[in-house]
Amino acid sequence: MTRKRTRKRRNKGTARLKKQWVTLVTLALVACLAWFNGDYKLGDWTSIFNGSSSQGVDHTLIFPSERYPETANHIRSAVKAGHSDVCTIDRDGAEANRDLSLKGVPVKKGKDRDEWPMAMCAEGGANADIQYITPKDNRGAGSWVGNQLSTYPNGTRVKFVVE
Template identity: 70%
Template sequence: MAKLEFPSSKYPETAQHIKEAIAAGKSPVCTIDRDGADHNRELSLKGVPTRKGKDRDEWPMALCAEGGEGADIKYISPKDNRGAGSWVGHKLDEYKDGTKVEFIVK
């Protein structure tokens, strides 16, 4: 299993959300499923209203097979959320779909 150290100093709101979601029982492991991301996002955000000036952050992320219905949602700043999403996307580029990645918040 791959391990990914997530930098809380760069993306503090996302890191805090990941920590809280894992503490509440969500998996720290993400099985990469890029093809399922749009569907998972649709399921996880269903019934969660948008808020002006905030993004709806999901854990597990939509690109994780573990994501989707029942994901933990938190409103955070778009800058933090989108920066973190881009950072994770680049870090996971080297892994194929089906790879399990354990997130470790540093």
């Protein structure tokens, strides 16, 4: 009889522990969802880990992939690799960011070194993603972005969405 009682007590203890664990996990999940304050869609976990979100964004820029396909592919792949899709405009830091991001990346004849995040973004600089692309695509895209963002002051947060 003693063994049966011990087993029942053990089973009750295990069941209680499982119930407490489930409650704890549920509370943690609810707390996480509350923390993100609804800016993240349920199931869109990649945006949480790669730093992209619509939280605190001042403007959304739809980037035309049909006009600048190489640059668009670079932005997509860099964001997929974990770089932010949000650019905080910092024109004053562009030269220093460019120097940091392109350091050690050799020049190739007939190609431009495209960087993401861009040098004009506070998120740019060291550890930026660099790809070689044609000068026409890179410079056209840079000019287009510059024109689109010309009226926005430093500190403006712009989310890039590639069509």
